[in-house]
Amino acid sequence: MLAARRTYGLGRSTLSTSAVAVSRCSRLGALAHATTARCRSTRIGSTRQVPAARQQHFSGGSAPGANSLSSSPGVGLGRQAGCGRRPTQLARKKGKTEWVRYQNMMHQRTGLARRDQLSSMRGGVVGPSVNNDAGSGGVETSADSSAAAAAAAAAEASEPDVATPTAAGSSVTLSPPATMATTSSESTAVIGLGPDDGDLAAPDTVPPIATTRQETSSRISSEDAVITDLDSRREAALNAELERKFGTEPPQLEEISGKTRRRRSRGRGRRGAARAVEGTANELQHEPPSAVSGGGGIAPAAESETGELNEVPVGEAAGPITGMSGDGAKPASGEGTPRSKSADESRRGRRNRRGGDATGDGRGGGSLGRGGRGKQAAAASEGWGGGGEGSEDSYSQQQGSAWKNVHAKKKLRWLLKGLASDYGVQEMLARHHISKHTMSKLLRVFEDLVLDHPDTAFPGEAGQKLQEEMSSLCYHPKFQADAVLMKRPIRTRTTSGRSFTFSSKQPKRGREGPFVKERNDVVEKGLIPRLVELAQESYADEIEATKRMDSIVDLRNPQQGFPLARLRKRRIIYHGGPTNSGKTYQAIERLKKAGADRQPGDGPAGLFCGPLRLLALEVYEQLNSQGVYCSLMTGQEKREVPFATHVSCTIEMASTVNEYEVAVIDEIQMLADEQRGPSWTSAVLGLNCPEIHVCGGMEGAVLVEAMAKETGDDFELREYQRKTELVCAEESLGNNYKNIQPGEK
Numbered sequence: 001m002l003a004a005r006r007t008y009g010l011g012r013s014t015l016s017t018s019a020v021a022v023s024r025c026s027r028l029g030a031l032a033h034a035t036t037a038r039c040r041s042t043r044i045g046s047t048r049q050v051p052a053a054r055q056q057h058f059s060g061g062s063a064p065g066a067n068s069l070s071s072s073p074g075v076g077l078g079r080q081a082g083c084g085r086r087p088t089q090l091a092r093k094k095g096k097t098e099w100v101r102y103q104n105m106m107h108q109r110t111g112l113a114r115r116d117q118l119s120s121m122r123g124g125v126v127g128p129s130v131n132n133d134a135g136s137g138g139v140e141t142s143a144d145s146s147a148a149a150a151a152a153a154a155a156e157a158s159e160p161d162v163a164t165p166t167a168a169g170s171s172v173t174l175s176p177p178a179t180m181a182t183t184s185s186e187s188t189a190v191i192g193l194g195p196d197d198g199d200l201a202a203p204d205t206v207p208p209i210a211t212t213r214q215e216t217s218s219r220i221s222s223e224d225a226v227i228t229d230l231d232s233r234r235e236a237a238l239n240a241e242l243e244r245k246f247g248t249e250p251p252q253l254e255e256i257s258g259k260t261r262r263r264r265s266r267g268r269g270r271r272g273a274a275r276a277v278e279g280t281a282n283e284l285q286h287e288p289p290s291a292v293s294g295g296g297g298i299a300p301a302a303e304s305e306t307g308e309l310n311e312v313p314v315g316e317a318a319g320p321i322t323g324m325s326g327d328g329a330k331p332a333s334g335e336g337t338p339r340s341k342s343a344d345e346s347r348r349g350r351r352n353r354r355g356g357d358a359t360g361d362g363r364g365g366g367s368l369g370r371g372g373r374g375k376q377a378a379a380a381s382e383g384w385g386g387g388g389e390g391s392e393d394s395y396s397q398q399q400g401s402a403w404k405n406v407h408a409k410k411k412l413r414w415l416l417k418g419l420a421s422d423y424g425v426q427e428m429l430a431r432h433h434i435s436k437h438t439m440s441k442l443l444r445v446f447e448d449l450v451l452d453h454p455d456t457a458f459p460g461e462a463g464q465k466l467q468e469e470m471s472s473l474c475y476h477p478k479f480q481a482d483a484v485l486m487k488r489p490i491r492t493r494t495t496s497g498r499s500f501t502f503s504s505k506q507p508k509r510g511r512e513g514p515f516v517k518e519r520n521d522v523v524e525k526g527l528i529p530r531l532v533e534l535a536q537e538s539y540a541d542e543i544e545a546t547k548r549m550d551s552i553v554d555l556r557n558p559q560q561g562f563p564l565a566r567l568r569k570r571r572i573i574y575h576g577g578p579t580n581s582g583k584t585y586q587a588i589e590r591l592k593k594a595g596a597d598r599q600p601g602d603g604p605a606g607l608f609c610g611p612l613r614l615l616a617l618e619v620y621e622q623l624n625s626q627g628v629y630c631s632l633m634t635g636q637e638k639r640e641v642p643f644a645t646h647v648s649c650t651i652e653m654a655s656t657v658n659e660y661e662v663a664v665i666d667e668i669q670m671l672a673d674e675q676r677g678p679s680w681t682s683a684v685l686g687l688n689c690p691e692i693h694v695c696g697g698m699e700g701a702v703l704v705e706a707m708a709k710e711t712g713d714d715f716e717l718r719e720y721q722r723k724t725e726l727v728c729a730e731e732s733l734g735n736n737y738k739n740i741q742p743g744e745k
């Protein structure tokens with residue numbers, strides 16, 4: 001150690017720290033600790049020295065790079081790899097993007113190059129480059145610290161006085177796995193820094209930015225290539241196995257980039273990979289070869305299971321990729337029977353797709369290594385379009401048979417169930433007087449019709465288009481639910497080749513995504529008219545009954561709630577003006593004349609409606625006192641006068657069924673009352689009377705006129721003015737009711 005200190009001119013503290021690091025690595029001798037020590041060595045001191053003994057210790061003394069002391073200042077790959085982990089791993093761990101990862105790498109490299117430059121300008125020593133040896137296939141460490149010390153002594157002996165880069169150029173052999181060997185070697189070659197590069201401590205040895213970027217991108221792309229190669233090899237193995245079993249080309253899965261695959265797999269891990277592989281294998285097993293080949297109108301299920309298929313365990317189908325669970329290893333049942341008819345098989349496939357205790361192989365980013373991917377691939381292979389390779393092409397040829405697919409049935413039920421609970425669909429059908437009850441029955445009939453007679457369910461060319469669109473829609477409810485449950489957007493492709501992204505949130509009104517828009521296009525223009533047509537054929541009576549009910553309970557047009565009033569032409573005379581201007585007086589004068597030609601037993605001919613019982617009582621007394629027989633009808637009491645030709649009542653007691661000759665509605669401004677307003681509205685709209693006198697302030701004239709226009713009645717406005725000015729009494733009644741004097745006579 002002392003020799004090493006003299007050689008490299010290190011301070012005591014630096015040396016001691018390095019020594020601690022070396023001794024620790026010597027004791028542990030594990031990859032993690034060696035890596036830690038390496039990282040620490042790059043941080044120790046401004047001179048960034050690594051004792052020769054320690055470097056030799058890393059290289060195991062006898063490693064190929066141990067004696068190839070590099071004179072490089074360490075700006076090359078060894079320096080880049082000095083952090084001990086692949087940059088990709090670091091970036092993944094820190095969740096950084098490619099750009100951030102690249103920037104960090106550049107910063108590190110630039111900083112190290114500057115320190116090398118400073119060291120050389122001071123005449124100091126420069127550190128060794130850490131040479132990545134491509135041939136060792138792993139990290140070589142040694143617990144033999146004595147060998148390291150001996151190597152350091154040898155280095156000191158060869159270069160006793162001058163701290164040269166050559167003397168410092170011990171090599172640390174930290175080789176990546178065999179798959180990464182090419183990458184490391186290539187990177188080193190690009191930089192041009194290797195054991196034979198000589199003295200590169202001069203400032204101009206800092207690699208240009210372009211070169212560094214090229215090296216970085218090359219390294220990353222090389223790693224991607226390696227991973228993609230692994231994926232493709234897994235997929236190729238599975239395809240070869242399936243082709244050998246089924247004798248045909250297996251369904252092609254969706255092509256996605258390696259970057260996308262890794263990003264997706266990062267959040268799902270190995271379990272998702274195993275589940276996806278297993279699920280895909282099951283789907284592929286359930287998908288017969290005939291379906292893959294696209295049988296020109298022949299049901300894929302009918303053509304299906306050969307004995308070979310039934311004998312293929314799922315685990316075998318998955319080949320070398322995964323080890324299957326017990327459930328997954330069970331052979332498919334239903335020998336010789338159509339696949340879609342086998343409920344047991346369907347359940348088994350469902351159970352298998354859940355993954356069981358299957359374990360995946362390797363990293364989760366395998367070519368089939370995702371749950372969603374497997375699901376999507378399964379959808380592509382199982383789908384309504386006949387499944388498998390060329391499903392989109394062969395879909396149109398298999399329209400009739402596609403519905404017999406058991407998965408297509410489920411999707412159809414999802415779709416119809418979603419439609420049944422969709423308020424928009426309910427409203428659209430309600431416009432055609434199809435009630436919710438009728439709709440549920442109709443959808444069941446429609447489902448049977450689609451499954452049993454698809455040509456009848458979708459007649460004509462437009463029907464074929466609708467059927468195709470519906471098959472696309474069938475993916476939507478499930479994926480929409482997945483998006484909501486998984487709280488992340490889900491992107492998928494339909495059998496018609498279009499891709500949709502399902503949001504995890506309910507879209508805001510007016511900002512509907514492609515699902516909603518597409519649903520509106522297909523459902524409103526295609527499916528709803530077909531359902532209405534079907535309902536009119538099958539449930540004509542129910543539609544007619546609903547139509548009558550709708551006409552009664554529909555409150556959007558209240559005037560339609562009084563059919564007797566609507567049967568006659570009415571005339572509404574509005575008496576408007578300030579209080580005590582004689583409006584009611586004139587109306588009652590007209591009321592008195594009603595029923596002159598009435599015979600006994602014909603019933604009342606005149607009606608007075610007021611807001612108060614006392615007002616009704618007042619009119620009742622007034623009319624009877626003047627020889628006009630009038631009954632009193634209030635909520636509190638009822639006074640029926642024999643042979644009465646008139647009725648005085650509170651507004652709530654007015655009948656819209658009885659026929660009157662003349663009616664008076666007083667205090668019409670009470671229309672605006674929150675509690676009792678509807679009573680005046682009903683009276684105005686519903687009195688079965690050809691002549692209606694309405695009394696009140698002028699503020700209600702516009703509204704009554706609009707109501708008359710709505711009901712088709714005539715409207716006449718009579719405006720009144722006070723004869724005398726309204727003057728308040730100068731003195732109060734003195735709290736003595738005896739001071740009240742008679743008013744109107």
Ligand SMILES: Nc1ncnc2c1ncn2[C@@H]1O[C@H](COP(=O)(O)OP(=O)(O)OP(=O)(O)O)[C@@H](O)[C@H]1O
Binds near residue numbers: 744
């Ligand atoms: N032409 C008239 N001849 C005799 N009395 C009249 C005449 N016009 C109005 N009156 C009397 O004036 C008083 C007020 O009349 P009326 O109640 O009809 O006014 P109004 O405008 O309906 O008042 P409100 O708006 O408070 O109901 C009543 O006592 C009524 O008898």
